[in-house]
Amino acid sequence: MDKNKKEPLxxxxxxxAISKKHEWAIRLGSxxxxxxxxxxxxxxxxxxxxxxxYASMIDGSFGSERKVWALLKELSIxxxxxxxxxxxxxxxxxxxxxxxxxxxGVLATTTCMITLGDKLPNGALILLSLVAALFAGAxxxxxxxxxxxxxxxxxxxxxxxxxxxxxxxxxxxIIIWESPKGSGKIGIVNQHxxxxxxxxxxxxxxxxxxxxSIAVTIFMYIYLKYSKQGYELSVVxxxxxxxxxxxxxxxxxxxxxxxxxxxICGLTGWLLVAxxxxxxxxxxxxxxxxxxxxxxxxxHFNPIGMVLSGLLMxxxxxxxxxxxxxxxxxxxxGDILTGxxxxxxxxxxxxxxxxxxxxxxxxKEAADV
Amino acid sequence: MKKKLIALMLCLAMVMIxxxxxxxGGSDDGGSSEEGKMKVGLICLHDENxxxxxxxxxxxxxxxxxxxxxxxxxxxxPEGQECYDEAMNLADEGCSLIISDxxxxxxxxxxxxxxxxxxxxxxxxxxxxxxxxxxxYHNAFAAIYEGRYLAGVAAGMKLNEIKEAGKLKGAAPxxxxxxxxxxxxxxxxxxxxxxxxxSVCPDVTMDxxxxxxxxxxxxxxxxxxxxxxxxxxxxxxxxxxMGAPTACxxxxxxxxxYNGSTKSxxxxxxxxxxxxxxxxxxxxxxxxxxxxxxMEPDWTGTIETGSVELTELNEDVAAExxxxxxxxxxxxxxxxxxxxxxxxxxTVDGAAMDKYVPADTTYGDFDPxxxxxxLADGYFHESEFRSAPYFDLNIDGINLLDTAF
Numbered sequence: 001m002d003k004n005k006k007e008p009l010x011x012x013x014x015x016x017a018i019s020k021k022h023e024w025a026i027r028l029g030s031x032x033x034x035x036x037x038x039x040x041x042x043x044x045x046x047x048x049x050x051x052x053x054y055a056s057m058i059d060g061s062f063g064s065e066r067k068v069w070a071l072l073k074e075l076s077i078x079x080x081x082x083x084x085x086x087x088x089x090x091x092x093x094x095x096x097x098x099x100x101x102x103x104x105g106v107l108a109t110t111t112c113m114i115t116l117g118d119k120l121p122n123g124a125l126i127l128l129s130l131v132a133a134l135f136a137g138a139x140x141x142x143x144x145x146x147x148x149x150x151x152x153x154x155x156x157x158x159x160x161x162x163x164x165x166x167x168x169x170x171x172x173x174i175i176i177w178e179s180p181k182g183s184g185k186i187g188i189v190n191q192h193x194x195x196x197x198x199x200x201x202x203x204x205x206x207x208x209x210x211x212x213s214i215a216v217t218i219f220m221y222i223y224l225k226y227s228k229q230g231y232e233l234s235v236v237x238x239x240x241x242x243x244x245x246x247x248x249x250x251x252x253x254x255x256x257x258x259x260x261x262x263x264i265c266g267l268t269g270w271l272l273v274a275x276x277x278x279x280x281x282x283x284x285x286x287x288x289x290x291x292x293x294x295x296x297x298x299x300h301f302n303p304i305g306m307v308l309s310g311l312l313m314x315x316x317x318x319x320x321x322x323x324x325x326x327x328x329x330x331x332x333x334g335d336i337l338t339g340x341x342x343x344x345x346x347x348x349x350x351x352x353x354x355x356x357x358x359x360x361x362x363x364k365e366a367a368d369v
Numbered sequence: 370m371k372k373k374l375i376a377l378m379l380c381l382a383m384v385m386i387x388x389x390x391x392x393x394g395g396s397d398d399g400g401s402s403e404e405g406k407m408k409v410g411l412i413c414l415h416d417e418n419x420x421x422x423x424x425x426x427x428x429x430x431x432x433x434x435x436x437x438x439x440x441x442x443x444x445x446x447p448e449g450q451e452c453y454d455e456a457m458n459l460a461d462e463g464c465s466l467i468i469s470d471x472x473x474x475x476x477x478x479x480x481x482x483x484x485x486x487x488x489x490x491x492x493x494x495x496x497x498x499x500x501x502x503x504x505x506y507h508n509a510f511a512a513i514y515e516g517r518y519l520a521g522v523a524a525g526m527k528l529n530e531i532k533e534a535g536k537l538k539g540a541a542p543x544x545x546x547x548x549x550x551x552x553x554x555x556x557x558x559x560x561x562x563x564x565x566x567x568s569v570c571p572d573v574t575m576d577x578x579x580x581x582x583x584x585x586x587x588x589x590x591x592x593x594x595x596x597x598x599x600x601x602x603x604x605x606x607x608x609x610x611m612g613a614p615t616a617c618x619x620x621x622x623x624x625x626x627y628n629g630s631t632k633s634x635x636x637x638x639x640x641x642x643x644x645x646x647x648x649x650x651x652x653x654x655x656x657x658x659x660x661x662x663x664m665e666p667d668w669t670g671t672i673e674t675g676s677v678e679l680t681e682l683n684e685d686v687a688a689e690x691x692x693x694x695x696x697x698x699x700x701x702x703x704x705x706x707x708x709x710x711x712x713x714x715x716t717v718d719g720a721a722m723d724k725y726v727p728a729d730t731t732y733g734d735f736d737p738x739x740x741x742x743x744l745a746d747g748y749f750h751e752s753e754f755r756s757a758p759y760f761d762l763n764i765d766g767i768n769l770l771d772t773a774f
Contacts, residue, residue: 064458064461066457066458066461070454171581175773180496180553181551181552181728182550182551182553182556182761183472183473183550183552183554184549184581185472185473187473187475188476188477188480191476191479277449277450278450279449279476281447281448283447284449286447321443321445324444324445325441325443328442330416330417331416331444331445
């Protein structure tokens with residue numbers, strides 16, 4: 001027996017394929033543990049009944065028809081950003097610039113609404129602002145993509161920095177259009193004329209964004225799964241050399257994919273301004289460019305899966321707001337619970353892919369050093 | 370793998386929804402309401418960490434308790450569509466009066482007011498209620514410039530003390546002011562503060578810097594440090610974090626605070642603070658709704674209504690005799706013998722003003738008929754024709770370091 005070789009207390013091996021039932025057990029278990037951990041944290045720190053805290057979170061998201069619509073609106077906007085980012089990440093192009101691309105669309109839409117609000121008929125204005133937003137979003141994605149394809153620049157940093165550039169340009173225009181002067185906000189654009197505002201379908205203000213996001217999600221699902229372009233970008237993601245070997249023009253695929261990404265982000269910005277908020281602020285994008293990465297990643301870039309991972313994020317966010325109202329807790333408490341649940345959800349993937357072995361007890365201690 | 374994820378999410382949803390929903394039905398001790406009690410909603414831009422929101426929140430809870438109504442509070446509501454959503458949620462939950470605390474909420478409150486005519490909406494610090502012409506949409510503010518002026522008197526007294534002790538940083542006393550934005554609400558605030566100081570310390574000047582945000586602790590602290598390094602002997606602020614008070618405490622520079630006492634965080638530098646006490650307004654509005662009476666479209670609180678207050682004077686830091694002087698000036702303001710914006714006390718480009726034309730009449734409730742009355746009888750009539758401040762002149766002695774915002 002080799003006395004010098006010490007078996008570690010814990011060692012980890014990659015699992016072979018495990019049964020669906022086993023996977024489910026791991027996931028269910030991790031979620032239950034997450035809920036228990038959250039309950040313990042809640043009881044220890046706030047002395048509240050965790051069940052009523054959970055109930056209040058559900059009430060915040062689903063408590064009334066209006067709350068459900070607000071949830072759907074939030075989900076739609078987040079989903080569009082996530083769906084936009086998916087092809088880029090599948091191609092292993094780290095597009096952290098979703099936020100900036102949305103802001104470009106926001107700025108283009110607002111510009112059309114403010115400068116042309118009283119000059120064009122409403123239909124033409126809406127159409128023009130849509131085209132402008134799509135173009136602006138695509139341009140914002142094209143610039144880093146072109147530099148990546150041409151000079152192999154670092155896309156992570158480049159797209160990240162483009163966010164700040166977009167936000168600062170927006171800040172500049174807010175100061176130009178702010179009302180009253182010096183207040184740092186432009187208020188609702190065309191509040192009286194509603195020029196450039198998207199029509200309300202069937203009396204539901206948020207129905208249109210929801211429908212558009214469903215269409216975009218289905219489109220992206222088909223694009224990634226069944227189209228030739230979708231296949232090409234996944235080949236580029238797996239191995240650029242393989243892609244070159246089989247005759248794929250890598251630069252072209254990168255640029256094409258990012259333009260698609262920018263178009264959807266621009267569309268999202270257009271929906272935010274013309275469809276829901278009717279204003280422009282530097283924070284209107286609200287970190288969705290980054291949150292969208294998480295949503296897309298959690299769903300392994302499957303657009304349909306993103307509906308669920310996006311729902312989880314939006315639910316936790318709205319629920320967190322509700323518990324701060326119902327129990328007078330700080331909003332950070334909701335963020336803590338979100339963090340715990342995400343930790344376990346992401347962690348469960350590890351236990352699905354890897355197996356943990358503990359050292360078996362051997363009658364005598366392995367005290368040899 | 371993607372199917373696994375879907376499965377995972379589905380599973381999460383399945384576990385959470387039925388389990389929790391069923392529990393929620395039984396033990397409804399969360400947002401439970403007592404039958405028949407009137408509900409009043411408050412929408413806040415930030416939460417207790419902001420001195421501005423804290424000032425709204427603590428008075429709100431007190432007033433609701435006193436008036437026997439149920440308070441429903443929404444915190445961290447941005448100045449966007451979320452404000453409309455939350456206002457409508459509050460209306461759905463049965464609130465008969467809904468109040469928002471930030472200027473940028475007003476357009477969204479107006480939108481909600483149009484959709485829920487049976488509910489009363491108030492946008493505090495807003496400027497568009499009178500011109501909106503709705504019966505259920507109102508603005509409210511207080512003549513805080515009078516409080517700022519009194520706080521300025523305390524600052525001027527302190528500067529005199531520093532001057533007599535020979536400890537001025539420069540030849541003449543200089544104050545620094547950290548402002549949020551460059552529009553009238555802030556301009557009126559720092560100008561009245563400056564005039565208060567000048568009334569007891571005639572050679573004082575003031576540098577003003579802007580952060581471009583109502584709540585940005587880092588920017589406010591940096592702004593205060595920049596002013597301190599620029600030779601300011603005393604700092605005051607109109608932005609809502611603890612940035613400026615903590616910068617002053619670290620540098621040992623006296624600070625005149627805003628929105629409430631910051632003595633606990635800055636015991637060695639805090640002098641005094643002016644604040645709006647919102648309780649009189651809350652009580653007025655709640656009583657109006659309870660009795661079914663019409664509310665004013667544009668409510669202005671004053672020192673006399675108890676809406677404008679000074680918080681505790683820190684005797685350890687303030688100059689001797691400050692309290693007596695403040696009392697004297699306060700009496701003068703109340704009996705009309707002192708006017709904050711007395712044209713004899715300030716000049717623009719070296720000349721006293723005798724005519725005022727508002728620079729920006731395209732917004733809010735300015736009635737052109739009142740234009741000639743704003744600057745009349747030897748003083749600028751602040752907060753008389755609209756509750757939100759409109760003094761926006763750049764007077765001599767105040768040096769704006771940056772006006773990017």
